[in-house]
Amino acid sequence: MADHYEVLGVSREATPDEIKRAYRKLARQLHPDVNPGEDAAEKFKLVTHAYDVLSDPEQRRRYDMGDTGGFGGGGAGFGGFGDIFETFFGGGAGGGGGRSRPRSRAERGQDALVRVDLELGDVVFGVHRELEVDTAVLCATCEGGCCQPGTSPVTCDICHGTGHIQRTVRSLIGNVVTSAPCGTCQGYGTTIPYPCATCQGQGRVRARRTVSVDIPAGVESGLRLQLPGSGEVGPAGGPHGDLYLEITVAPHDVFSRDGDDLLATLDVSMPDAILGTTTRIESLDGPVDLELRPGVQAGDVLTIKGRGITPLRGTQRGDLRVGVHVVTPTKLDGKERALIEEFQRRTKAPAPRLAEFQQGLFAKLRDRFRNG
Known part of the structure; x- marks a missing residue:
């Protein structure tokens, strides 16, 4: 395989800006819309791959240590495609080089709705209630980590921790690198070989908990009160959702x-x-x-x-x-x-x-x- 530095025509001590300028120059010469020859197309592919590797600090470090990887591997993203757009149309694709990042396992929990039945007398001054709520709570065994105690997630060996798989497809403007979530790790960039037995790797479990609520005076049937952060805990210990109280006031015999x-x-x-x-x-x-x-x-x-x-x-x-x-x-x-x-x-x-x-x-x- 050709040396990436030689393909771009730069030294091994080249700065990121020098690498970027070299790529832009070659991209203008070899892009299929400018140079339709088959030889140019192959060179354009090599130039794009070389830039993908050398423009990423982690991939460049691994390459310099002898890890050559494969075409599009090691987490290469939309860098080449973004620079093509920047070169020919004056802007980047996807911002920041367009590189995809793995998504977090921790997500916000869902909101919860609880019906609260009141008497008319409760409405006069307000009332304090202790509500029993069936909801998702943080797993006490793994504390939201999703793994069995003493273990941890491991980097996905398919996407190398990027959470995405890159593929090269041919289009009207030449070879384009596309990205899709990794099917092995579901886009997280890591896998959990030993999920927590208590929560089955979710970081949360269903449980009944007590919520203390001070319901203000003056509420009426149909009103919803919002309690921020009192809803379900999110997957992998993510932030809590909100709890909504739907008020129903029973009819009174006299008033x-x-x-x-x-x-x-x-x-x-x-x-x-x-x-x-x-x-x-x-x-x-x-x-x-x-x-x-x-x-x-x-x-x-x-x-x-x-x-x-x-x-x-x-x-x-x-x-x-x-x-x-x-x-x-x-x-x-x-x-x-x-x-x-x-x-x-x-x-x-x-x-x-x-x-x-x-x-x-x-x-x-x-x-x-x-x-x-």
Whole structure:
């Protein structure tokens, strides 16, 4: 095999710049588009291969030590092809000489999604939860190294650690060196002869772990909270993905939510509605006194400030708004009926009459909740 230095016409002490200039000069003379002769094509192939070897510091060192290798071997990449483009079109192919590098075994882990069921009371102030998550965790045996303890990956003897295999193909512009991931090492540049028995060489295992979460106040159904770095660990100990919490808030028997406000309905007897009263009700964060003025009407809304929900972004709590529902008795004994009849005569209440059309009590309450 011809000596690479002689092919390029440089000395063994030539600098990288001198080698590059010599290659450019010969490439201009021998490129098939410029010189179509078969002899020129063969010389162009030798020049390109010589440059591939001598332009790579590691390959040049091995060559100087007597390792001649084979054509395109020892990790030769797109260097010649890149310099052809640089010579004839003023730019490089693939940047940095276009040489492929092996890919890392360590990759980012996948994101995980966990559904969290909350009660409405949890939403008022926020809640702390300990969540059990089935996910991928770092293998405790190999600690992400993928190998059995005491062993390590070895350089692939097919691609010589480059992770890629180079092939020479003929094209309209001559012989072109192409690169594809090495099928033996899958592009990693190394193989694992003794994979970890615990994780089968993955560097991670499936396991259940506990995640401590402080869920803020003001969340609502359908909201997703992101916990960066709390998802699955990546292959070979790669970075963790993210954990997403999808919130579901269960309906409450008494209270409903309207933005940051809480809504409720209060059943009031006719005497209490007429005379007024003070009653104690249970809000989601403790008892609170509620005063009903004399003559309160069905559908009136009573507002208790600051007993609603703390907003997701803010500190000013919403209100608790209570709609009045006056309960009309359906069963009266004789004495009670007589008292009601006497009350009717004394008040001279008007006879029932048509009034403005309404969608019903609940529609009325809803509208007053929203506009009150």
